[in-house]
Amino acid sequence: MGEPGNDGSGRGGRRQEVRSQIALAAMDLFAEQGFESTTVDRIAEQAGVGRRTFFRYFRSKEDAVFPGHDERLADVVERLRTTSDEADPLQVLTEIAGLVLDMYVAEPQVSLKRFELTRQVGALRDKEIASIDRYQRVFARYLRRCWAAGADAELHAAMAAAAVVAAHNQVLRSWLRAGGSGDPHVQLRVAMAVVREKFGGRDPGAGEVVVGVVRTSAPANEVRGRVEDALRHIAT
């Protein structure tokens, strides 16, 4: 979470292609010769475009790795600000996590290269982490607002926001480690169901059913018995 890469404009394939080409060239150079000593001119040259073209797509060197950082975070802030109070907050964050994931999935090659690069260049890794933290703080602030009435709302909001980000990042990391193939959205839904199981009790969604299964060596009959006990506590 935090360093999205999708263009999102309607101009389609060609624009996206040039953009990816520049981003990949930039990241190759950062990995080879370091972030500081790589110039925009060198990136443009490597990508086979002019300097002006570079700046049509990216504002800075850093922007080529983590495009549109501030704007995207501002979008999320605005979206959360205007979300209905009726909405289930963790469902809202599930959707936002899905949108962030979309941005990675839209450009697998760029996402893979970035994943590799941030493991090599500490300074970029730190920038990525700082960006992730900003999302986490925005999520925590939103949950605090939603849960303001509850006891320890601040603690729960901080923990739940951290869990949302951890779930997203875990799914993203698995997808990247597997070479960026396939659709990780199913995994994200599963992971977010776990987050909601842990933290959703503060504001349960209407009609929603979450079944959490924990592996155990107990016989299925005993599990069934315990489940039946638990069900007795649910209103019919």
Place this chain on the structure above:
Amino acid sequence: MGEPGNDGSGRGGRRQEVRSQIALAAMDLFAEQGFESTTVDRIAEQAGVGRRTFFRYFRSKEDAVFPGHDERLADVVERLRTTSDEADPLQVLTEIAGLVLDMYVAEPQVSLKRFELTRQVGALRDKEIASIDRYQRVFARYLRRCWAAGADAELHAAMAAAAVVAAHNQVLRSWLRAGGSGDPHVQLRVAMAVVREKFGGRDPGAGEVVVGVVRTSAPANEVRGRVEDALRHIAT
């Protein structure tokens, strides 16, 4: 979590005092004239010590804000590596979170100044966040090792580690906001109890059954149907 400040040596008060004095001078200057443009000589001058004295206490400018970063993290890594497999992992992390908190509490003035400074100087804030992330990754790795047998161990470890760090930081932040007075360890114990309530069920002993009940307005029959579906996946 991540930028501790206690000396920890047995040489006592005077050494600690000089150390705090240098750290406070350094942070004053960083806040006034920025991190990059502040030299070690200027810090030493402001603290009323020589350059050599500065380097007896700190390795670098950054070290004056976040002292002994790498060593402290290495201590935690070593401690987790040598922890008995019998220990309750979240209890172990509760103790470690307490030790990290100790380091802040030992030097309230330095902790308060750092808190203020990282809110003013983005570059230092990012360093702090990167440091926190390193703790979180170490915790996640430890929990993965402990929970390796469980389903989705990686996801749960990532989420629980994030929750531990969030809980610690929430308690620390409240203490700092309240001016760094009093003992925040009680609050930490309460916060960590919440983490253990959420994630402690991950290490089921043989024959133990954990039933997670999430409040819902769905009819019990529907819940029962979903549960039966889930039970079909458990081996008898």
